[in-house]
Amino acid sequence: MFDQDKNRDEFERLFDETSKSIFNLGLRLFRNREDAMDFAQDVYLQAYTKLDSFQGGSKFSTWLYSVAMNMGLNRIRKEKKMTVETIDEEFASTEAAAADELDLSDTSEIIQEELLKLEDHYRIPLILYYFEKMSYGEISEKLDIKAGTLKSNIHRGKTILRAKLIARGIHK
Amino acid sequence: MKHYIEEIRQDTAGLTQEARRHLRECAACSREYQIMRAVETGIESMTESSVPAELKIRIFARISSPVYRLWHLLAAALMLASSPVLLKYLLTKNPSLYLNEYTLISLFVYFGILIVLVLLPLTFQLFGQYETKIHEIEKAFDHYLEHPVRNLAKIWR
Numbered sequence: 001m002f003d004q005d006k007n008r009d010e011f012e013r014l015f016d017e018t019s020k021s022i023f024n025l026g027l028r029l030f031r032n033r034e035d036a037m038d039f040a041q042d043v044y045l046q047a048y049t050k051l052d053s054f055q056g057g058s059k060f061s062t063w064l065y066s067v068a069m070n071m072g073l074n075r076i077r078k079e080k081k082m083t084v085e086t087i088d089e090e091f092a093s094t095e096a097a098a099a100d101e102l103d104l105s106d107t108s109e110i111i112q113e114e115l116l117k118l119e120d121h122y123r124i125p126l127i128l129y130y131f132e133k134m135s136y137g138e139i140s141e142k143l144d145i146k147a148g149t150l151k152s153n154i155h156r157g158k159t160i161l162r163a164k165l166i167a168r169g170i171h172k
Numbered sequence: 173m174k175h176y177i178e179e180i181r182q183d184t185a186g187l188t189q190e191a192r193r194h195l196r197e198c199a200a201c202s203r204e205y206q207i208m209r210a211v212e213t214g215i216e217s218m219t220e221s222s223v224p225a226e227l228k229i230r231i232f233a234r235i236s237s238p239v240y241r242l243w244h245l246l247a248a249a250l251m252l253a254s255s256p257v258l259l260k261y262l263l264t265k266n267p268s269l270y271l272n273e274y275t276l277i278s279l280f281v282y283f284g285i286l287i288v289l290v291l292l293p294l295t296f297q298l299f300g301q302y303e304t305k306i307h308e309i310e311k312a313f314d315h316y317l318e319h320p321v322r323n324l325a326k327i328w329r
Contacts, residue, residue, distance in 0.1 A: 008235065015228065023227065024220040037227050044231045111214025130215040155182060161211045162181070 011048060018061045019044075022068050028127050029072045031116055039075075043068045069132070073142040076124060107165060114164040122157030125150055173198065180204045184212060248290040255283060 022043055026036030047064055115123055125143070128134045140147045175198060176191040184205060187195075195202045259279070 008232075011235070012232065015231065019223045019227065020220055023223045027221060028218065033221075033224065037224060037230070040223075040227055041230055041234075045234060048235055107210045108214040108217055108219075111211055112218050115215060115218070126215055127218075130212055131218055158208065158211055159181065161214075162207055165207065165211060 011051070014060055014064075015044060018064050021061070021065060025065070025068055025072060028131070029076065029124065031123075039068075039072060043071055046071065070142075076120065077142070077144050110165055110168050111161055114161055114168075118157055118160060121153050122160065125154050126157045126161075129154055176201050177204050180208050184208050248286060252283070252286045252290060255286070 019040065023036055023040045026039035026043075027033065030036055030039060043064070047067060050067075115126065118126070125139055128139045128142075129136070134142075136147055136150055140150050143150070145153075174194070176187065176194055177200070179187060179191055180201060181204070191201075195205055
């Protein structure tokens, strides 16, 4: 699909099409803009050197996202960020939220802000499961953690977000 | 009446038919379901930020830099190293060879071009590799220049 001399203009067009999704993947995985930029840079430089191996069987954006995801998760796995920690007592409450006190409209922004503040071992599985729509098996394999640990982390992460949502004033 | 709070908190998508029927009858479980769906929906619909312009500049600066392979450098180094040997051989084989000033100038220019050809790619490669670090040093330097008094006070302390 690509000429041997790696057409720069074509690569620039592909960059313009895909950079938003790749950069935001970096932001979701690494939380800060500088790390996300370093990550995206590595992805594109890697892609540029491997353009010859792109067979053209799928869309370039799909292929590139897959490459980026693998690179990101490999990095996270190597940095061993998926260790389980005990849940804070603050969030251990299992009481149901009181009715008629909560306004649940427009809570996405709160969730997304709080999600980025979560520790990696909660945040990344949540993002992979709910945003990237990966299965437990895929996530478990990519992050090299047991399925039970993964489910536990997802559950605890959601519990923390639930508590943050209630604490941040979704009251009427 | 059995409640399904824990099941709802585990995963709303995995609720049984019985649990879903229960939601229609139980205000507490229904509310919990709404809260957990708000959490899940918030993650599913994460918004995206715009891409910094600097990213494209960085990437294309690296891509556009001359790509020298190792064998290019080795070949240039070999030519450079072998040139005096060749020259000596020529002079030995041809004692009558007369090196006039033009020949000498040409030889100097030839060696000079070879040296530049070896040094230039090395410079580009090194500069590209350390471009980000150089940029960080520049930023740090600018920051210290902007706030000299504050930084001097820090150092003094």
